[in-house]
Amino acid sequence: MTSLQIYKPETSATQWVLANLNLSSPYGRKALRALRPANSQHRGLLEQTFDELAALIDFCRRESQFAQQAQAIFRQLRNIAGSVLNLQEERVPDEVELFEIKLFAIHFCNLTALIKGSSLNLSLVFDDLQPVVKLLNPDEMIISTFHLHDSYLPELKEIRNEKRQLESRILSATDATTSEMLRKQRSEMVRCEKELEFRVRSNLGTQLRNWLPQMNRSMETLGHFELLLAKADAALRWPSCRPQLLENGAELKAVDAINPEILEILKAQNKEFTPVTLDVIKGTTLITGANMGGKSVALMTIASNAELVRLGFYAFASKFSMPLFDCICHIAGDGQDQTSGLSSFGAEVIQLKELSELTPHGCGLAVFDEFARSTNPYEGRRFVQALGEFLQQTGWHGIIATHYDGIDLPDAACYQVIGLKNKGQLKPVSGDMRALIDNLCASMDYRLRKLDGQSEVPHDALHIATLLDADPRFLKLLNKLYSHTGKKA
Secondary structure, eight states: OOOOOOOOOSSHHHHHHHHTSOOOSHHHHHHHHHOOOOOGGGHHHHHHHHHHHHHHHHHHHHOHHHHHHHHHHHHHOOOOHHHHHHHHTTOOOOHHHHHHHHHHHHHHHHHHHHHHTSSOOOSSOOOOOHHHHHHHOOSSSOOSSOOOOGGGOHHHHHHHHHHHHHHHHHHHOOSHHHHHHHHHHHHHHHHHHHHHHHHHHHHHHHHHHTTHHHHHHHHHHHHHHHHHHHHHHHHHHSOOBOOEEEOTTOOEEEEEEOOHHHHHHHHHTTOOOOOEEEEEOSEEEEEEOOTTSSHHHHHHHHHHHHHHHHTTOOBSSSEEEEEOOSEEEEEETTOOBTTTTBOHHHHHHHHHHHHHHHTTSSOEEEEEESTTTTSOHHHHHHHHHHHHHHHHHHTSEEEEEEOOSOOOOTTSEEEEEEEESSGGGOOOOOSOHHHHHHHHHHTEEEEEEEESSOOOOOOOHHHHHHHTTOOHHHHHHHHHHHHHHTOOO
16 A cells, blocks of 8 residues: 555644544555545535435434444455555465455455445445455355365366375385385475465466456545545534535634534533534634633634535534635644744744735635734734734635734624623632632633624633632732722623
């Protein structure tokens, strides 16, 4: 098999989904390595993928055993690419290679029968490899082992019979001279047997070369089908929907979108994921809210779902529609590069420069998580303001999450994390840190609410510090500063 560089996802959430796909065979894993995101020129092919995926998902819902039976076959498959390559290079196959090819053909025929026995109508081509099985298994009974049968060559059968008779004479010989003479005769027979077996293997290799196109195509077919089945499995494992592909410039609309990675982490802690509902316009969509309010999770949820849709997956949402983006960029303020000496902010500037070079080419989605967070607030606010105006000029769909106040983007869509609930009733909880954090999380409302206009970022930091049981002396000083500035925390 040709070594392929696996697709490097733009978001860690997409990486997690790809890493947790139910893929067992080397062919499915190769198909995953070959997976590339669709762009606006591939709408027809992507819609065809979704048609087949929808049919497979519906069938697996009705016939729960189908996926299990197919996966049982995938788990038994070995990588025969090396054996096929040796055939292509006209090398004589050894018995191990013939065994691997036979076993592959048997499993492929079993999968073909399973699919043909279903109501699935797939665009994949399933060649008939029964003649390959018969070639490598001349007896009537199909078995998974391989042996160079006597029936392949009359001379082979004859010399094996003679060898067995000679071995019987060796066992019954009573003197050393006779025994030694018989052993020499046996050695010569073994040499002749090996030559005949080589002729058989050479002849089988010649006949198998006629099946090289079908075998190569079958390996590709196995990979594509296993990956399609893994996508269906993911769509059934987590809440999902078929995404609607819109024209360029249309809004991205997500209703109750989830992040499977975070969902599973929270589930292990007996907690629930708060789904994300968000409309992303062409231009700038601004998400504000205090730290720890879930802005980063919301961004990752939208970006990863958009990326997975481009890779031919169902969206993990109750409804999801978007233009078919040519590019998706996720820029977070944690990209410090120690080897180059770049700070987090420096890395963001470099990433923004790279993004700006892409903007003239097609439509894209750019997601910025707390851009310029590592610089001082005076400059950071201005950088975010400029970024919002820049995204509006590019014609891309941009999302900026920030905790900076005073961002003025009249044409932007604005959302705010609801944040702390019942602030006046919240009390700090004494005890271990786990209990403190659980109390804080229970007090947060991670939902997004759409704003009619610009709004000041909620000042929840003092409440959070109080709930986390910060030192009373520090809180006293902090309250004094809040009162001097006239801010209400």
